[in-house]
Amino acid sequence: MANKISITVNGKMHTAEVEARTLLVDFIREHLSLTGTHIGCDTSSCGACTIHMDGKAIKSCTVLAVQADGSELTTVEGLSKNGELHPMQEGFREEHGLQCGFCTPGMMMAATDLLKRNPSPSEHEIREALEGNFCRCTGYHNIVKSIQYAAGKMNGATA
Protein backbone atom coordinates (compact mmCIF):
# COMPACT_ATOMS: atom_id res chain seq x y z
CA MET A 1 0.00 0.00 0.00
CA ALA A 2 1.40 3.37 -0.98
CA ASN A 3 2.06 5.97 1.68
CA LYS A 4 2.20 9.64 0.80
CA ILE A 5 5.15 11.43 2.39
CA SER A 6 6.47 14.99 2.37
CA ILE A 7 10.11 15.44 3.29
CA THR A 8 12.30 18.53 3.03
CA VAL A 9 15.74 17.57 1.76
CA ASN A 10 18.50 20.18 1.64
CA GLY A 11 15.87 22.91 1.83
CA LYS A 12 13.67 21.56 -0.95
CA MET A 13 10.30 19.91 -0.25
CA HIS A 14 9.68 16.56 -1.91
CA THR A 15 6.34 14.77 -1.97
CA ALA A 16 6.23 11.13 -3.00
CA GLU A 17 4.33 7.90 -2.64
CA VAL A 18 6.40 5.09 -1.15
CA GLU A 19 5.89 1.60 0.14
CA ALA A 20 5.95 1.45 3.94
CA ARG A 21 9.01 -0.79 3.78
CA THR A 22 11.09 1.67 1.73
CA LEU A 23 14.24 2.54 3.66
CA LEU A 24 15.09 6.22 3.95
CA VAL A 25 18.49 5.68 2.32
CA ASP A 26 16.83 4.04 -0.69
CA PHE A 27 14.32 6.89 -0.92
CA ILE A 28 17.18 9.41 -0.94
CA ARG A 29 19.25 7.49 -3.49
CA GLU A 30 16.60 5.96 -5.77
CA HIS A 31 13.69 8.43 -5.63
CA LEU A 32 15.62 11.67 -5.23
CA SER A 33 18.76 10.54 -7.11
CA LEU A 34 20.95 11.97 -4.34
CA THR A 35 23.62 9.29 -4.47
CA GLY A 36 26.11 11.03 -2.19
CA THR A 37 24.56 9.12 0.71
CA HIS A 38 26.15 5.67 0.51
CA ILE A 39 25.05 2.21 1.57
CA GLY A 40 27.94 0.36 3.15
CA CYS A 41 27.07 -2.38 5.62
CA ASP A 42 23.28 -1.95 5.53
CA THR A 43 23.22 -2.94 9.22
CA SER A 44 23.64 0.45 11.01
CA SER A 45 27.27 -0.32 11.77
CA CYS A 46 29.45 1.51 9.23
CA GLY A 47 27.96 5.02 9.07
CA ALA A 48 28.30 5.51 5.28
CA CYS A 49 24.57 6.37 5.14
CA THR A 50 24.77 9.07 7.84
CA ILE A 51 22.55 12.12 7.21
CA HIS A 52 20.95 14.72 9.47
CA MET A 53 17.27 14.35 10.32
CA ASP A 54 15.78 17.37 12.08
CA GLY A 55 19.31 18.47 12.95
CA LYS A 56 20.61 15.18 14.34
CA ALA A 57 22.94 12.62 12.77
CA ILE A 58 21.20 9.33 12.01
CA LYS A 59 21.88 6.23 9.93
CA SER A 60 19.42 6.32 7.05
CA CYS A 61 19.70 2.57 6.36
CA THR A 62 17.86 1.91 9.62
CA VAL A 63 15.03 4.42 9.24
CA LEU A 64 11.92 3.97 7.11
CA ALA A 65 11.09 6.73 4.64
CA VAL A 66 7.61 6.94 6.21
CA GLN A 67 9.19 7.66 9.61
CA ALA A 68 10.80 10.75 8.08
CA ASP A 69 7.48 12.13 6.81
CA GLY A 70 7.36 15.79 7.86
CA SER A 71 11.07 15.92 8.68
CA GLU A 72 13.88 18.12 7.43
CA LEU A 73 16.89 16.24 6.13
CA THR A 74 20.37 17.34 5.18
CA THR A 75 22.50 15.05 3.02
CA VAL A 76 26.10 15.57 1.96
CA GLU A 77 24.81 17.37 -1.15
CA GLY A 78 23.35 20.02 1.17
CA LEU A 79 26.66 20.98 2.79
CA SER A 80 28.00 23.35 0.11
CA LYS A 81 26.24 26.66 -0.36
CA ASN A 82 26.23 28.79 -3.54
CA GLY A 83 28.95 26.70 -5.15
CA GLU A 84 31.33 27.17 -2.22
CA LEU A 85 32.61 24.16 -0.35
CA HIS A 86 31.54 23.79 3.27
CA PRO A 87 34.56 24.15 5.60
CA MET A 88 34.27 20.42 6.30
CA GLN A 89 34.56 19.59 2.60
CA GLU A 90 37.45 22.02 2.27
CA GLY A 91 39.13 20.38 5.27
CA PHE A 92 38.88 16.91 3.72
CA ARG A 93 40.44 18.29 0.51
CA GLU A 94 43.22 20.25 2.24
CA GLU A 95 44.18 17.55 4.73
CA HIS A 96 43.78 14.55 2.40
CA GLY A 97 40.90 13.21 4.48
CA LEU A 98 39.82 10.71 1.86
CA GLN A 99 41.44 7.83 0.07
CA CYS A 100 38.83 5.73 -1.73
CA GLY A 101 36.14 8.19 -0.63
CA PHE A 102 33.39 5.70 0.14
CA CYS A 103 33.06 6.60 3.82
CA THR A 104 33.61 10.34 3.23
CA PRO A 105 29.97 11.56 2.98
CA GLY A 106 29.07 9.78 6.21
CA MET A 107 32.24 10.99 7.90
CA MET A 108 31.46 14.59 6.95
CA MET A 109 27.85 14.35 8.14
CA ALA A 110 28.93 12.81 11.48
CA ALA A 111 31.65 15.46 11.80
CA THR A 112 29.39 18.43 11.05
CA ASP A 113 26.95 17.05 13.64
CA LEU A 114 29.82 16.94 16.16
CA LEU A 115 30.86 20.55 15.47
CA LYS A 116 27.27 21.69 16.02
CA ARG A 117 27.32 20.14 19.49
CA ASN A 118 30.96 20.91 20.24
CA PRO A 119 32.57 23.62 18.08
CA SER A 120 36.09 23.04 19.46
CA PRO A 121 36.49 19.30 20.05
CA SER A 122 39.75 17.75 21.21
CA GLU A 123 41.35 15.05 19.09
CA HIS A 124 39.99 12.46 21.53
CA GLU A 125 36.46 13.89 21.25
CA ILE A 126 36.67 13.78 17.45
CA ARG A 127 37.72 10.13 17.51
CA GLU A 128 34.92 9.31 19.97
CA ALA A 129 32.35 11.07 17.79
CA LEU A 130 33.39 8.97 14.80
CA GLU A 131 32.82 5.67 16.62
CA GLY A 132 29.87 4.95 14.33
CA ASN A 133 31.76 5.59 11.09
CA PHE A 134 34.22 3.14 9.58
CA CYS A 135 36.98 3.91 7.07
CA ARG A 136 38.11 0.66 5.46
CA CYS A 137 41.19 2.47 4.10
CA THR A 138 41.94 3.17 7.80
CA GLY A 139 42.61 6.80 6.95
CA TYR A 140 41.44 8.04 10.33
CA HIS A 141 44.51 10.14 11.02
CA ASN A 142 43.85 12.54 8.16
CA ILE A 143 40.09 12.43 8.75
CA VAL A 144 40.73 13.76 12.26
CA LYS A 145 43.03 16.46 10.84
CA SER A 146 40.36 17.40 8.28
CA ILE A 147 37.80 17.88 11.04
CA GLN A 148 40.28 19.95 13.06
CA TYR A 149 40.83 22.11 9.96
CA ALA A 150 37.06 22.60 9.59
CA ALA A 151 36.64 23.42 13.29
CA GLY A 152 39.45 25.98 13.05
CA LYS A 153 38.00 27.57 9.94
CA MET A 154 34.46 27.66 11.35
CA ASN A 155 35.76 29.26 14.56
CA GLY A 156 37.60 31.87 12.49
CA ALA A 157 41.09 30.72 13.53
CA THR A 158 42.36 30.00 10.01
CA ALA A 159 39.90 32.13 8.05
Add this chain to the structure above:
Amino acid sequence: MIPNTFEYKRAGSVEEAIGMLGGDAQILGGGHSLIPALKLRLNAPGALVDISKITSLQSINDNEKSITVGAGVTHAAIASDAVLAEHCPMMGQAACEIGDIQVRNMGTIGGSIAHADPAADWPAVLLATDANVIIQSSGGKRTVDIDQFFKGFYETALEEGEIITSISIPKTAFNRHSTYVKFKQPASRFALVGCAAAVEMDGGIVKSARIGLTGVAESAYRPMSVESALTGKPLNAETIDAAVQNVTEGVSVMSDHYASEKYRTHLAHVFVKRALKNLI
Protein backbone atom coordinates in the same frame (compact mmCIF):
# COMPACT_ATOMS: atom_id res chain seq x y z
CA MET B 1 18.17 -5.60 2.53
CA ILE B 2 14.45 -4.89 2.22
CA PRO B 3 11.83 -5.84 4.81
CA ASN B 4 8.73 -7.82 3.94
CA THR B 5 5.64 -5.72 3.20
CA PHE B 6 3.63 -4.27 6.07
CA GLU B 7 1.10 -1.55 6.68
CA TYR B 8 2.35 1.62 8.40
CA LYS B 9 0.20 3.55 10.89
CA ARG B 10 1.36 6.65 12.71
CA ALA B 11 -0.24 7.22 16.12
CA GLY B 12 -0.79 10.71 17.53
CA SER B 13 -1.50 9.55 21.08
CA VAL B 14 -1.09 6.50 23.30
CA GLU B 15 -4.85 5.84 23.14
CA GLU B 16 -4.79 6.00 19.35
CA ALA B 17 -1.79 3.64 19.25
CA ILE B 18 -3.57 1.11 21.49
CA GLY B 19 -6.56 1.26 19.14
CA MET B 20 -4.29 0.52 16.17
CA LEU B 21 -2.80 -2.61 17.77
CA GLY B 22 -4.30 -6.03 17.25
CA GLY B 23 -3.78 -8.72 14.67
CA ASP B 24 -0.08 -9.02 14.05
CA ALA B 25 0.68 -5.32 14.44
CA GLN B 26 3.85 -4.34 16.27
CA ILE B 27 4.98 -1.10 17.84
CA LEU B 28 7.67 0.97 16.13
CA GLY B 29 9.62 3.29 18.45
CA GLY B 30 13.02 4.44 17.23
CA GLY B 31 13.22 1.28 15.15
CA HIS B 32 16.81 0.46 16.01
CA SER B 33 16.00 -3.02 17.28
CA LEU B 34 12.95 -3.70 15.09
CA ILE B 35 14.11 -2.46 11.67
CA PRO B 36 17.31 -4.57 11.63
CA ALA B 37 15.14 -7.59 12.48
CA LEU B 38 12.68 -6.68 9.69
CA LYS B 39 15.52 -6.31 7.19
CA LEU B 40 16.86 -9.76 8.10
CA ARG B 41 13.25 -11.02 7.89
CA LEU B 42 13.58 -12.47 11.36
CA ASN B 43 10.37 -10.60 12.01
CA ALA B 44 7.54 -9.82 9.57
CA PRO B 45 4.58 -8.10 11.23
CA GLY B 46 1.51 -7.23 9.15
CA ALA B 47 1.46 -3.67 10.46
CA LEU B 48 3.69 -1.24 12.34
CA VAL B 49 2.22 1.33 14.73
CA ASP B 50 4.67 4.24 14.88
CA ILE B 51 4.66 5.81 18.36
CA SER B 52 7.76 7.96 17.77
CA LYS B 53 5.76 11.15 17.25
CA ILE B 54 3.80 10.90 20.52
CA THR B 55 5.33 13.78 22.47
CA SER B 56 3.86 12.66 25.83
CA LEU B 57 6.22 9.65 25.71
CA GLN B 58 9.32 11.79 25.21
CA SER B 59 9.88 13.62 28.49
CA ILE B 60 11.95 13.00 31.59
CA ASN B 61 10.03 14.23 34.65
CA ASP B 62 11.61 15.04 38.00
CA ASN B 63 9.10 14.03 40.70
CA GLU B 64 9.46 14.17 44.48
CA LYS B 65 10.41 10.52 44.97
CA SER B 66 11.12 9.29 41.46
CA ILE B 67 12.20 10.24 37.97
CA THR B 68 9.83 9.25 35.20
CA VAL B 69 11.51 8.49 31.89
CA GLY B 70 9.11 8.34 28.95
CA ALA B 71 9.30 5.17 26.86
CA GLY B 72 10.10 7.24 23.77
CA VAL B 73 13.09 9.04 25.30
CA THR B 74 16.20 8.41 23.21
CA HIS B 75 19.47 7.09 24.57
CA ALA B 76 21.06 10.43 23.56
CA ALA B 77 18.54 12.38 25.65
CA ILE B 78 19.24 10.18 28.68
CA ALA B 79 23.00 10.56 28.15
CA SER B 80 22.75 14.34 28.51
CA ASP B 81 20.07 14.60 31.23
CA ALA B 82 21.23 16.50 34.31
CA VAL B 83 18.56 15.15 36.71
CA LEU B 84 19.44 11.54 35.93
CA ALA B 85 23.15 12.36 36.16
CA GLU B 86 22.61 13.57 39.72
CA HIS B 87 20.16 10.93 40.97
CA CYS B 88 21.21 7.89 38.96
CA PRO B 89 24.61 8.28 37.26
CA MET B 90 24.62 4.73 35.88
CA MET B 91 21.77 5.72 33.53
CA GLY B 92 23.84 8.34 31.69
CA GLN B 93 26.95 6.16 31.76
CA ALA B 94 25.06 3.28 30.16
CA ALA B 95 23.37 5.54 27.59
CA CYS B 96 26.78 6.80 26.39
CA GLU B 97 27.91 3.21 25.83
CA ILE B 98 25.05 2.20 23.52
CA GLY B 99 25.99 1.88 19.84
CA ASP B 100 27.17 5.24 18.50
CA ILE B 101 25.75 8.76 18.41
CA GLN B 102 23.64 8.07 15.32
CA VAL B 103 22.08 5.03 17.02
CA ARG B 104 21.60 6.92 20.29
CA ASN B 105 19.75 9.69 18.44
CA MET B 106 17.09 7.20 17.27
CA GLY B 107 16.93 4.29 19.73
CA THR B 108 14.64 4.58 22.76
CA ILE B 109 14.70 3.10 26.25
CA GLY B 110 11.15 1.74 25.94
CA GLY B 111 11.94 0.05 22.66
CA SER B 112 15.07 -1.50 24.08
CA ILE B 113 13.39 -3.10 27.10
CA ALA B 114 10.37 -4.25 25.07
CA HIS B 115 12.79 -5.99 22.69
CA ALA B 116 14.74 -7.48 25.66
CA ASP B 117 17.86 -8.44 23.76
CA PRO B 118 19.95 -10.60 26.14
CA ALA B 119 22.98 -8.35 25.45
CA ALA B 120 21.21 -4.96 25.69
CA ASP B 121 22.38 -2.47 28.33
CA TRP B 122 19.10 -1.13 29.74
CA PRO B 123 17.82 -4.39 31.24
CA ALA B 124 20.88 -4.64 33.53
CA VAL B 125 20.71 -0.97 34.47
CA LEU B 126 16.99 -0.95 35.21
CA LEU B 127 17.26 -4.11 37.32
CA ALA B 128 19.85 -2.29 39.43
CA THR B 129 17.67 0.85 39.75
CA ASP B 130 14.66 -1.05 41.18
CA ALA B 131 12.52 0.63 38.50
CA ASN B 132 8.83 0.23 37.80
CA VAL B 133 7.59 -0.17 34.22
CA ILE B 134 4.33 1.65 33.50
CA ILE B 135 2.23 -0.13 30.88
CA GLN B 136 -1.02 0.94 29.22
CA SER B 137 -3.68 -0.98 27.30
CA SER B 138 -7.37 -0.58 26.49
CA GLY B 139 -8.03 -1.98 29.98
CA GLY B 140 -6.12 0.85 31.68
CA LYS B 141 -2.69 1.19 33.25
CA ARG B 142 -0.64 -1.28 35.23
CA THR B 143 2.75 -1.13 36.89
CA VAL B 144 5.24 -3.98 36.69
CA ASP B 145 8.16 -4.25 39.09
CA ILE B 146 11.34 -4.50 37.01
CA ASP B 147 12.19 -7.74 38.84
CA GLN B 148 9.07 -9.25 37.24
CA PHE B 149 9.48 -7.65 33.79
CA PHE B 150 12.20 -9.68 32.03
CA LYS B 151 10.99 -13.24 31.54
CA GLY B 152 13.69 -14.81 29.37
CA PHE B 153 15.27 -14.77 25.92
CA TYR B 154 13.63 -11.74 24.16
CA GLU B 155 10.68 -12.28 26.47
CA THR B 156 8.99 -9.80 28.81
CA ALA B 157 5.85 -9.41 30.91
CA LEU B 158 4.26 -7.31 28.12
CA GLU B 159 1.02 -8.77 26.83
CA GLU B 160 -0.86 -8.33 23.55
CA GLY B 161 -2.27 -4.84 23.10
CA GLU B 162 0.00 -3.27 25.72
CA ILE B 163 2.39 -0.35 25.34
CA ILE B 164 5.15 0.70 27.73
CA THR B 165 4.52 4.39 28.46
CA SER B 166 7.27 5.14 30.98
CA ILE B 167 9.85 3.81 33.40
CA SER B 168 9.89 5.14 36.94
CA ILE B 169 13.31 5.34 38.61
CA PRO B 170 13.15 5.74 42.41
CA LYS B 171 15.27 8.48 43.98
CA THR B 172 17.26 6.37 46.41
CA ALA B 173 20.66 6.47 48.07
CA PHE B 174 21.78 3.41 46.08
CA ASN B 175 20.82 4.97 42.74
CA ARG B 176 22.78 8.12 43.60
CA HIS B 177 25.84 5.91 44.21
CA SER B 178 25.78 3.80 41.05
CA THR B 179 27.89 2.91 38.04
CA TYR B 180 27.78 0.96 34.76
CA VAL B 181 30.73 -0.78 33.12
CA LYS B 182 30.70 -2.82 29.97
CA PHE B 183 32.90 -5.02 27.79
CA LYS B 184 31.74 -4.33 24.23
CA GLN B 185 31.55 -6.73 21.36
CA PRO B 186 33.72 -4.50 19.17
CA ALA B 187 31.62 -4.65 15.98
CA SER B 188 28.07 -4.47 17.34
CA ARG B 189 28.84 -2.54 20.56
CA PHE B 190 26.43 -4.82 22.36
CA ALA B 191 27.59 -5.99 25.77
CA LEU B 192 29.56 -9.20 25.90
CA VAL B 193 29.17 -8.46 29.58
CA GLY B 194 27.70 -5.34 31.15
CA CYS B 195 27.35 -4.68 34.87
CA ALA B 196 25.28 -2.03 36.63
CA ALA B 197 25.89 -1.65 40.35
CA ALA B 198 24.17 0.55 42.92
CA VAL B 199 25.24 0.55 46.56
CA GLU B 200 23.90 2.39 49.60
CA MET B 201 26.60 2.96 52.21
CA ASP B 202 25.94 3.69 55.89
CA GLY B 203 28.94 4.56 58.05
CA GLY B 204 31.37 2.72 55.79
CA ILE B 205 29.16 -0.39 55.68
CA VAL B 206 27.07 -1.59 52.71
CA LYS B 207 23.44 -1.09 53.74
CA SER B 208 22.02 -2.42 50.47
CA ALA B 209 23.31 -3.34 47.01
CA ARG B 210 21.57 -3.98 43.70
CA ILE B 211 23.50 -5.40 40.74
CA GLY B 212 22.29 -6.06 37.20
CA LEU B 213 24.19 -8.18 34.66
CA THR B 214 23.58 -8.37 30.93
CA GLY B 215 25.17 -10.36 28.12
CA VAL B 216 25.87 -13.30 30.43
CA ALA B 217 22.65 -15.32 30.43
CA GLU B 218 19.55 -15.55 28.24
CA SER B 219 18.10 -12.60 30.10
CA ALA B 220 19.57 -9.87 32.28
CA TYR B 221 19.57 -10.89 35.94
CA ARG B 222 20.54 -9.85 39.46
CA PRO B 223 23.32 -11.94 41.05
CA MET B 224 21.57 -12.10 44.42
CA SER B 225 24.43 -13.99 46.10
CA VAL B 226 26.79 -11.08 45.40
CA GLU B 227 24.29 -8.52 46.68
CA SER B 228 23.71 -10.41 49.93
CA ALA B 229 27.40 -11.22 50.45
CA LEU B 230 28.22 -7.50 50.40
CA THR B 231 25.41 -6.36 52.66
CA GLY B 232 26.60 -5.52 56.15
CA LYS B 233 30.27 -5.44 55.14
CA PRO B 234 32.66 -2.64 54.25
CA LEU B 235 33.21 -2.13 50.51
CA ASN B 236 36.84 -2.92 49.73
CA ALA B 237 38.92 -5.11 47.42
CA GLU B 238 38.75 -8.07 49.82
CA THR B 239 35.00 -8.03 50.42
CA ILE B 240 34.36 -7.52 46.70
CA ASP B 241 36.65 -10.39 45.65
CA ALA B 242 34.93 -12.67 48.16
CA ALA B 243 31.41 -11.58 47.17
CA VAL B 244 31.73 -12.15 43.41
CA GLN B 245 32.67 -15.83 43.67
CA ASN B 246 29.19 -17.06 42.76
CA VAL B 247 28.19 -14.35 40.29
CA THR B 248 26.82 -16.83 37.73
CA GLU B 249 25.10 -19.04 40.31
CA GLY B 250 21.65 -20.16 39.17
CA VAL B 251 21.95 -18.99 35.55
CA SER B 252 22.93 -20.78 32.36
CA VAL B 253 25.87 -18.84 30.91
CA MET B 254 25.62 -18.25 27.14
CA SER B 255 28.28 -19.56 24.79
CA ASP B 256 28.69 -18.42 21.18
CA HIS B 257 31.41 -17.60 18.66
CA TYR B 258 32.05 -14.25 20.36
CA ALA B 259 32.71 -15.70 23.81
CA SER B 260 32.72 -19.19 25.27
CA GLU B 261 30.90 -20.00 28.49
CA LYS B 262 34.21 -20.03 30.33
CA TYR B 263 35.30 -16.65 28.96
CA ARG B 264 31.91 -15.03 29.65
CA THR B 265 31.97 -16.35 33.20
CA HIS B 266 35.44 -14.86 33.64
CA LEU B 267 34.29 -11.51 32.20
CA ALA B 268 31.27 -11.51 34.53
CA HIS B 269 33.59 -11.81 37.55
CA VAL B 270 35.92 -9.11 36.24
CA PHE B 271 33.20 -6.61 35.37
CA VAL B 272 31.20 -7.01 38.57
CA LYS B 273 34.46 -6.40 40.45
CA ARG B 274 35.25 -3.33 38.33
CA ALA B 275 31.77 -1.88 38.84
CA LEU B 276 31.91 -2.38 42.60
CA LYS B 277 35.46 -1.02 42.86
CA ASN B 278 34.23 2.13 41.09
CA LEU B 279 31.93 2.66 44.06
CA ILE B 280 34.56 2.34 46.83
